Amino acid sequence: MKKLFKGSLLLVVCGLILFTTFAQAKPDCANVKGTGNTTAIAQGVFQGTANFGQNQTAMVTTFLLGAPTVTEDGTLHATTSHTFDFGNGDSITTLDRAVLSPTDTPGLYNLNTRATITGGTGNYANACSSLSIHGTINLISGQVDWRFTGRVCDCG
Numbered sequence: 001m002k003k004l005f006k007g008s009l010l011l012v013v014c015g016l017i018l019f020t021t022f023a024q025a026k027p028d029c030a031n032v033k034g035t036g037n038t039t040a041i042a043q044g045v046f047q048g049t050a051n052f053g054q055n056q057t058a059m060v061t062t063f064l065l066g067a068p069t070v071t072e073d074g075t076l077h078a079t080t081s082h083t084f085d086f087g088n089g090d091s092i093t094t095l096d097r098a099v100l101s102p103t104d105t106p107g108l109y110n111l112n113t114r115a116t117i118t119g120g121t122g123n124y125a126n127a128c129s130s131l132s133i134h135g136t137i138n139l140i141s142g143q144v145d146w147r148f149t150g151r152v153c154d155c156g
Helices: 002-024
Strands: 028-042 045-051 057-064 076-087 090-102 108-121 127-138 143-154
Touching: 028 057, 028 127, 045 143, 076 108, 090 127, 108 143
Parallel strands: none
Antiparallel strands: 028 045, 028 143, 045 057, 057 076, 076 090, 090 108, 108 127, 127 143
């Protein structure tokens, strides 16, 4: 009985050590926030810049992936993708779910997007996590002004 207790205790301790090791193995993450501005350059394509703070600027290209779905109240649901190009081979790519809510101004919509980071290149080759993007989009002028918060993690 004493051997069974010691053996069980040893298994429990080993299991706790393994669990603790895996529970502590978290990806390396950085909180990010900033602002961006893009303009329509072609049907479903927007380009501009994003400021990530600490003087880090990225060129941004946004693609509309298919036609938006329109709800009864005029809200648009769209799938988009962003590429944030920091230069020198460093970039982050996202796959997004965007909701564009109409305002009282014709063509002007409030923009709320959940941008899931799907990867990148260079220093961001193993990037993951997500960004929350909020702002406005004018579908008449093609102007988009936005701000974002989130985390960029190295999940490699």
